[in-house]
Amino acid sequence: MIETHHLTKKYGNTVAVDDLSLTVRPGELFGFLGPNGAGKTTTIRMLTGLLRPTSGTAQVAGHDILTETLQVKASIGYLAENPFMYDKLTGREFLRFVAELYRVEEAGREQRINRLLELFELADKGDDLIGSYSHGMRQKMGLCSVLVHNPQILFLDEPTTGLDPRSARLVKDILRGLVERGVTVFMSSHILEIVQNMCDRVGIINKGKLIAVGNLEELRAQAQAEGSSLEDIFLSLTGGAEYREVAAYLQEER
Numbered sequence: 001m002i003e004t005h006h007l008t009k010k011y012g013n014t015v016a017v018d019d020l021s022l023t024v025r026p027g028e029l030f031g032f033l034g035p036n037g038a039g040k041t042t043t044i045r046m047l048t049g050l051l052r053p054t055s056g057t058a059q060v061a062g063h064d065i066l067t068e069t070l071q072v073k074a075s076i077g078y079l080a081e082n083p084f085m086y087d088k089l090t091g092r093e094f095l096r097f098v099a100e101l102y103r104v105e106e107a108g109r110e111q112r113i114n115r116l117l118e119l120f121e122l123a124d125k126g127d128d129l130i131g132s133y134s135h136g137m138r139q140k141m142g143l144c145s146v147l148v149h150n151p152q153i154l155f156l157d158e159p160t161t162g163l164d165p166r167s168a169r170l171v172k173d174i175l176r177g178l179v180e181r182g183v184t185v186f187m188s189s190h191i192l193e194i195v196q197n198m199c200d201r202v203g204i205i206n207k208g209k210l211i212a213v214g215n216l217e218e219l220r221a222q223a224q225a226e227g228s229s230l231e232d233i234f235l236s237l238t239g240g241a242e243y244r245e246v247a248a249y250l251q252e253e254r
Helices: 040-047 069-075 091-101 109-119 135-147 165-180 192-198 216-223 230-238 240-253
Strands: 002-011 014-024 029-033 055-060 076-079 153-157 184-188 201-206 209-214
Touching: 002 040, 014 040, 014 201, 014 209, 029 040, 029 165, 029 192, 040 055, 040 153, 040 184, 069 076, 076 135, 091 109, 091 135, 109 135, 135 153, 135 165, 153 165, 165 184, 165 192, 192 230, 201 216, 201 230, 209 216, 209 230, 216 230
Parallel strands: 029 184, 029 201, 076 153, 153 184
Antiparallel strands: 002 014, 002 055, 201 209
16 A cells, blocks of 8 residues: 655755655554654655655555646545644534545535544534644544544544544554554554554664564564563664663763
8 A cells, every 4th residue: 555665855955854665554553653853744744745856756545646736635534743733623513624634525524524533532522612622632632533434444633642542542543443444554653552552563774774564473573582572672763772771871870
């Protein structure tokens, strides 16, 4: 469902994404990890048609991101880390607005909106102004909005940020249910425990380069870290030496 071929993005002399080649299979929940500034969000923005790559290309849902941008956008749902919403609309009005943008048929539209509000436990808040929502409620409303047109692929940038444990568990369960129905999910997150428990495979990017990809056992083999957690693998591949220096310093200070 997602294929990148030597995808590269430069800003002047800075290489944000460097020669990225990656495949994500249909119906897969793929985790995309990396330190701050590693290129995760830049990659997602290129794949969703918001940024034009400097070189290379990619196909999303069978469409070329350079020549078939509208078809790509029609096939996906994208939730940014800090999604923009209209504070003067109610939640229900906002979902109607998004549904119209995606040309969701009027027949069954209200039923789908009501079902999404119930699914994300927002039914009693659907007629309140979005400006009155807490951060967690806005995050769940954002997820409703990317699902309203029934996309084939979801791109989620830190989808559980700011959610309480109950809401985070709800989102995890919903995403797994979508994957079981054949939806492909490409998810960036800093919460490694969630990624380890949810994702079928994981890609790790560092300084713009993809340095490891696979399921947990494959990542352990690549990092030569048998039995390690995803957190340990991540640290060993992206900055284990610095981490160990900090740990040693703290130990000396005791």
